[in-house]
Amino acid sequence: MDLRRLRHVAVVGTVLAHLPEPLRALAVKHRELLKFAVVGGTTFLVDNGIWYLLKLTFLAPKPTTAKAIAIMIATIVSYILNREWSFRTRGGRERAHEAALFFLVSGVAVAINLIPLYMSRYVFHLEVPHVSRFVQEVADFASGSVIGMLLAMAFRFWGLRRWVFPDELGRKRRDVPTDDTATAGSRR
Template sequence: MPSLTQRALARVPDRLRPFLVHHRRLVKFLMVGGTCFVLTVVVNLELKFTVLQHKPVVALTVATVIGTVVSYVLNRCWAFRAGGRQREVLLFSLVSVVAIAVNDVPLAVSRYVLDLREPFVSPFAQEVADFVSGMVVGTFVAMLFRFWAMQRWVFTRLADRPGAGPALVRTVTPEPGYAAPEMPRDVP
């Protein structure tokens, strides 16, 4: 029986499928990131409008730490499929600390350098500036850093595994005169 990913890929247009298969690690990383982004937004807003009302950078930091822990588990078990190693956990933690700082910088600049906060701007403008600087710009820059650093330093054993290359299997019976694109068997 084909995996969930294979069934989903079978529904993707033929022209797009090879690209997604070739860049499946990036696609999985982005899916994990999107899930953790939503989690981070929800936690950040909950903290920012309740217990950390006057500390937006702290609220974002706490939310990002929670999202990072979930991201580690999902990336390790699914996107990068790496085995558990103490070195991996340490490197992931170091990369994540740097990424959290990278994520916080745009919000801190928006609030405390550009003074996009009350009483200098309206409460609505402050919230929009906080969201754009912290959740959009900060998360995007931190995501680029994380993907690069995770591949470079953290989840490096993936390429060393035997059989890590794509194993191809035909998933669609081609019509006469048409060769169906092949998909890897090991895509979960």
């Protein structure tokens, strides 16, 4: 077992040990969704940090463009974390094919994420001078970082499980004996 995997098992085991039994069983049953949510929380911070940096500086007149750039950077981070952690026991496609599918699904998710922000700004005119700066910022956050992100997250989780990291390929990958499983099997 390599050191990285050992650290992963230790962290997960420590967290699980502190959960009450009913919650522990639920967490184990839905561990993939929980990992996806942790990655989502991380990329939420990346996305919003970059978005606000851009929209409060040189892309102030173009909040949708700033959001698109932030989402693209967060999507790259998401691919790496999802492939290496959330869905590491799934998939098994050639890396380039898998990445192309990931970014295709994520591209659709970007469009889904931008629709509420676009509607807020350009359909409902929740922007200065029609509303105060405070109302504009609250509307931007609610539409771009809450509503849009939740819609995109639901689509992305479904799309990644269905097309990018399908379980059928993961079963093949899990069924191939590795040094870890061969060693574990001989200890029983």
